[in-house]
Amino acid sequence: MLFYGAADAGYAAAAYLVAAPGAAAVLVAPRATLLPEVAGWDRRHRAARRLDFTSRYGYAPEMTEGAGNVWVIHDPLNLPDAAHAALFRRPWTTVLHARRTGEATERALRATKALEPVLTEAMDGSLTPVSWARAWRGRRANPAYLRQTLAAAAGHPRREIGICRSVAQRLRAPRYINRLAELTAAEAAAAS
Numbered sequence: 001m002l003f004y005g006a007a008d009a010g011y012a013a014a015a016y017l018v019a020a021p022g023a024a025a026v027l028v029a030p031r032a033t034l035l036p037e038v039a040g041w042d043r044r045h046r047a048a049r050r051l052d053f054t055s056r057y058g059y060a061p062e063m064t065e066g067a068g069n070v071w072v073i074h075d076p077l078n079l080p081d082a083a084h085a086a087l088f089r090r091p092w093t094t095v096l097h098a099r100r101t102g103e104a105t106e107r108a109l110r111a112t113k114a115l116e117p118v119l120t121e122a123m124d125g126s127l128t129p130v131s132w133a134r135a136w137r138g139r140r141a142n143p144a145y146l147r148q149t150l151a152a153a154a155g156h157p158r159r160e161i162g163i164c165r166s167v168a169q170r171l172r173a174p175r176y177i178n179r180l181a182e183l184t185a186a187e188a189a190a191a192s
Contacts, residue, residue, distance in 0.1 A: 002123045006106035014060035021066040026122045029074045029105045032060045032087035061088045071127055075101040096132045100148045112138035157183055
């Protein structure tokens with residue numbers, strides 16, 4: 001049995017594990033808790049902070065006790081999600097990084113067609129960091145991901161050139177071909 005949830009539904013998927021010992025879960029950017037004393041740094045879901053996070057179902061990492069495998073997928077560059085993911089430190093938990101997805105990790109997994117193979121492998125127990133990396137390579141053809149990666153490299157011409165060269169060779173994308181020409185011309189002008 002596999003439970004799946006993203007963001008606050010990731011918290012809910014962890015809660016279901018309490019009632020299904022041995023079940024597995026894929027949690028995408030889950031919230032560990034919204035208890036202000038533990039997660040006061042997370043300013044999202046302010047209305048939910050008034051709920052009881054002190055009972056048996058109050059702390060998602062503890063609710064995974066008795067689970068089979070638990071995989072936590074998140075963007076380590078998104079600080080609130082990274083902090084929540086860091087609280088899932090049990091030996092049966094594997095943390096997988098989906099860099100540059102921000103608050104839209106689940107949407108990025110769907111857009112890159114990584115979600116379905118990840119869930120399939122999680123269901124049969126074969127999901128590993130290596131198979132995750134294989135599935136997550138789909139991001140290299142995703143326009144939104146490529147735009148974010150190029151934007152993050154702004155101000156670093158060598159990085160921008162490397163990104164544009166890679167995308168231009170693999171996808172023949174005019175935007176990246178033109179930007180590569182601009183960057184290499186600027187680099188040549190600066191060298192002379």
